[in-house]
Amino acid sequence: MADTEPALLSPIQKRIVAAGTTALAAVVVVAAVFCLLYLLRRFVGAFQDVLLPLAIAAILATLLQPIIGFCETRLHMSRTQAIVLLYVLVVTTVAAGTIILVPIIIEQIRDFVRYAPTLREKLLLFIRQSAPALWDWLRESLGESPDQYLQNLLAKNSGVLKKALAGLQATVGSVGGFFGSLFGKVAAYSIIPVYLFFLLKGKRDVWHDVDRQLSFVPKERREDLVFLARQFSEILISFFRGQIIIGLLLGVVLAIGFAVVGLRFGIVFGLVLGLLNIIPYLGTILGILTVLPLAYFQDGGGGTLILLCAVVFVIGQLLCDYVFTPRVMGDKTGMSPMLIIFSVFFWGTAIGGILGMVLAIPLTAFFLVFWRLAREKYLPALTTRQAPPTEE
DSSP: OOOOOOOSSOHHHHHHHHHHHHHHHHHHHHHHHHHHHHHHHHHHHHTHHHHHHHHHHHHHHHHHHHHHHHHHHTSOOOHHHHHHHHHHHHHHHHHHHHHHTHHHHHHHHHHHHHHHHHHHHHHHHHHHHHOHHHHHHHHHHHSSOHHHHHHHHHHHHHHHHHHHHHHHHHHHOSHHHHHHHHHHHHHHHHTHHHHHHHHHHOOOOHHHHHHHHTTTSOHHHHHHHHHHHHHHHHHHHHHHHHHHHHHHHHHHHHHHHHHHHTOTTHHHHHHHHHHHTTSTTHHHHHHHHHHHHHHHHSTTOSHHHHHHHHHHHHHHHHHIIIIIHHHHTOSSSOOOHHHHHHHHHHHIIIIIHHHHHHTHHHHHHHHHHHHHHIIIIIHHHHHOOOOOOOOO
């Protein structure tokens, strides 16, 4: 018998090479994802004025689409007539809300701006008297007293604002240029009703078009791509539609509750904090940091008002968790609260700013769907080893 050639690599060396190759592939994938996130962030930052109006129109279209469907099926109106009727109703509602609520909101905002320096002084005095050790530590860390540090910070920011305005004036070159750039901003966002009209009017089968455009992809892979795109679209629509409705309901509950217990600027704080809950838990966190100190330091405030405001927060959160969310959204995302909080901070950092935080939940839910598909369909095929051929 002829001597068989010795194997180039021993079994242990083969495992080492396989592990090293796998690790290198993982590093390449992570680097590619990082580069994609970086490019996405730069792209969003560069084209924000183009993308944001379209995104707002798409969100509004998802919210208003059921009303259009109701007008078509129940009122037997054409889609164009339903859209025109919807525009009339929206303009009428906004005008009525502007006449009734806007003066109250503007007055409370103006009063809060005037009251902010007094609130700051009361807060600093409370820290100095109740926690002298903390006050001394802040003074040593800052190199000056905290109140002087805040005054210098405000003065510095005002100087930066003046420089920015001067730079803006120098950039535009003239008053006409300034108004021209301002007009560009206004025009970019005034196109939202036009986008909204065409998004509401369109009734094409989008997924059939996507399937047809991807005809060069093998059928099985094409079905998976269409499935993932459809899942992301459904998650996006259900999330925004649900979260905006829930935020509005929670804002009304908080505004009424704060007004009843006697919190100053309660209507403004309630509406703003409710709408901020479009980003999960953001409104609650900011509310605790702002409303409770205000309840303690306002005239006639104290521990009792803090307790009452805390009760309002608890009632609002219970209604949100056990009434609004189950009825409006159900369990659309299947995500735990910890994963939701992590997603908000992760995508807020990855994409940058508010847009990333708003898209955090839909993006994470989409990747969960993608992972389940890969785990059930593709990973078993990679890990299954073929049996060696039997010798006859």
